[in-house]
Amino acid sequence: MSDICFEDVSVGQDIPTVVKGPMSVTHVMRWSSAMENWHRIHYDWKFATEHDKLPDVVVNGSWKQHVLIQLLTDWAGERGWLWKTRFQFRGMNHPGDTITAWGRVTATERRGDFGVVQLEIGLRNHKGVEGTPGNATVVLPCRGGPAVPYPFDPACLGPASS
């Protein structure tokens, strides 16, 4: 787990990736079962391809989101905090795909005792195709300073610069 501090971060920096896969129908079914999500496009090949005209069964967006969240919580560590994230599912993933979550720092700002980091994030498949563009805001401790308070309250941050 990361023990990163705000002083370790700079704009343009890539954060460590998280890789899952190759995904299989079994992985997808495990998630669908754990979530009691019975949407047939995720495990019923005949329904997915013949009824819904999809190229194959589909890896759940509800599963893919957690790969992005793990990317960010792993990087923030137990003294930092994933505050916000948003992403869109613009491309589908299917069994056989290896999925890589990536992130790149786009802005940094010191706010009081803590550092606020903006990131561009996404998921790409093993062919390099991007399918889930997004962004995130992570709050990090400063070196020698306190951990980000838990539970997180945005009021702990100093005023924004603009």
Next chain:
Amino acid sequence: MRVNYITDEVKSVIGTHNGPILAYHPVEASEVRRFFQAIMDPAPRYWDEGWAAGSRYGGLVAPPAYPPHHFRRPPTDPDPLDRMRQDPDFDGLVRTYRGLPPVNLPLKRMLNGGYEYEFFRYARVGERIYRSSTYLDIYQRDGKNGAMVFIIAADMYTTDNEVPLITATTTSIMR
């Protein structure tokens, strides 16, 4: 010819609110186990009781975006898969609309368009979770593959005493 799916009836549900609704059961350790094993995130905060007890969480917690998945079918509700017997076109997706009014559209396919989250605290094992929901917007986009209707809903998840866990904004796409 362009079909306008955003009828007055559809517009009328924008802004409607429901909740707080209490999930049927509290957060269970084995449910969290199945969850983190399925997402393949082995962080000790989800399973190592000794580690978690000494951490900022004070005990085992569920993954950050767990709360939206926590609302399961109570045993007194009818089995939605009964519909499979009569309707071979049934896609298996249970459209409960979070207890909000249904969005009545003559579109059969639903896709997950994405999420937006703000995180405050992780749900602890044993805690109860409540959900309050609002339709933020419903709009139509027309593309080369036909019309798509975007349903944007915001959910606030809390535990007892209205302690905030996360806010989630979801985009569902009907086509």
